[in-house]
Amino acid sequence: MKTSATILMLLAVFFTARTMAIEEPTYTVMAEFDEVEYRQYAAYLVAETLVTETSDRNEAASIGFRRLFKYISGENVTATSMAAGTQMQGRASESIAMTAPVRQRSDATGWSIAFIVPAEYTRQSVPQPTNPLITIQAIPPQLMAVHRYSGRWTDENFAEHQAILLEHLEQNGIQPQGKVVGASYNPPFMPPFLRRNEVMVRVDKIPQY
Numbered sequence: 418m419k420t421s422a423t424i425l426m427l428l429a430v431f432f433t434a435r436t437m438a439i440e441e442p443t444y445t446v447m448a449e450f451d452e453v454e455y456r457q458y459a460a461y462l463v464a465e466t467l468v469t470e471t472s473d474r475n476e477a478a479s480i481g482f483r484r485l486f487k488y489i490s491g492e493n494v495t496a497t498s499m500a501a502g503t504q505m506q507g508r509a510s511e512s513i514a515m516t517a518p519v520r521q522r523s524d525a526t527g528w529s530i531a532f533i534v535p536a537e538y539t540r541q542s543v544p545q546p547t548n549p550l551i552t553i554q555a556i557p558p559q560l561m562a563v564h565r566y567s568g569r570w571t572d573e574n575f576a577e578h579q580a581i582l583l584e585h586l587e588q589n590g591i592q593p594q595g596k597v598v599g600a601s602y603n604p605p606f607m608p609p610f611l612r613r614n615e616v617m618v619r620v621d622k623i624p625q626y
Contacts, residue, residue, distance in 0.1 A: 439515060439516060439517045439602075440514065440516045440517070440533070440535055440536065441516065441517050441518070441533070441602075442458055442459065442461045442533055443458070443459040443461070443536070444456040444457060444458040444459065444561075445457045447560070447623055448623050448624070450585070450589075450624055450626065451585050452564060452565070452581070452585075453562055453563065453564050453582060453585045453586075454562070454563045454564075454565070455560060455561070455562055455563075455620070455623045456560070456561050456563055456617075457558070457559075457560055457561075458556075458558060458559055458560075458561055459558055460555065460556060460557050460558050461533060461534065461536065461556050462533075462534035462538065462539075462540065462543060462553055462554065462555055462556065463520070463531040463532060463533055463534060463553070463554050463556060464485055464488055464489070464531065464532045464534055464546065464551055464552075464553055465529055465530070465531040465532075465551070465552055465553075465554050466481045466484045466485060466529070466530055466531075466548075466550050466551045466552075467524060467526065467527050467528070467529050467550070468480045468481045468527045468528045468529075468530060469526050469527035470527070471527075471528075472527070474521065474523075474528060474572060474575070474599075475570070475572070477521075477527060477528035477530065478519075478521055478528070478530055478570075480530075481521075481528065481529075481530025482519065482530060484530075484548060484550060484551055485530065485531075485532045485551065487548070488513070488532075488546045488548065488551050489512065489513040489514075489515065489532065490512060491510040491511070491512055492510070492546065492547050492548055493510050493511060493513070493544035493545060493546055493547060494509070494510060494544060494545050494547060495509045495510065495511045495544050496541060496542045496543070496544065496545070497509065510544065510547075511544045513534075513535065513544065514535050515532075516532060516533040516534070516535055517533070517601075517602040517603075518533070518600035518601050518602045518615065519531070519532060519600070519601050520532075520533075520598050520599065520600050521598065521599040521600075521601075522596050522597075522598045522599070523596055524596075531554075534553065540553070540555055559619050560619065560620055560621065560622075560623070561617045561618065561619055561620065562582060562585075562586060562591070562593075562617065562618055562619075562620045563582075563615050563616070563617040564578055564581055564582040564585070564615065564616050564617070565613065565614070565615050566578045566614050566615070566616075567609065567610055567611065567612050567613070567614065568609050568610070568612065568614065569609045569612075570601060570614070574614070575599055575614075575616065578614075578616050579597050579616045582597065582616050582617075582618065583597070583618075586618075586620065589624040590624075591620050591621075591622060591624065592620075592621075593618040593619070593620065594618070594619040594620055594621055595618060595619050596618070597616050597617070597618045598616070598617050598618065599614070599615070599616055600614065600615040600616070600617060601614055602614070602615075
């Protein structure tokens with residue numbers, strides 16, 4: 418299936434307008450085996466929305482991206498104006514920098530789509546979404562097994578590389594701690610062969626070779 422034209426347009430406009438480096442979560446590569454990196458991530462925040470209107474991954478990504486894009490573009494309330502106790506219509510909003518990656522994870526009732534919150538914000542200072550379908554979640558420090566690949570954002574490409582990651586873990590006796598997460602780092606105008614895509618899952622240990 419093709420990625421929605423809406424998400425392509427929004428990404429193109431946003432990334433073209435911004436020339437600054439895109440921030441990513443902080444991590445340390447602990448080991449690498451068979452094209453799988455074991456990364457220790459520091460704690461970070463995400464703005465997350467659960468899309469239940471469709472079971473299609475690409476359609477869910479489009480819906481979720483639009484919601485989250487509106488949040489970082491100003492559909493939010495700053496911590497300062499919330500503390501001042503002003504009425505909702507009088508509260509200040511804030512433009513939040515785009516980060517990478519955009520994350521996707523299947524859920525029992527739909528698809529979770531998430532943006533990483535820039536590290537300058539804490540749980541107390543991050544602007545709060547005005548859309549009740551968006552929540553701010555704290556992600557604790559965690560060890561992740563990550564497989565990186567290039568190419569188009571298709572279900573087939575995702576499934577192929579998810580299988581590579583899970584096979585590597587099975588061969589090394591490592592049990593995934595949750596669902597596999599898809600991560601996309603690049604704007605849609607990036608040639609597919611240059612794109613950075615990843616599949617990742619939380620684990621509790623590193624293989625002993």
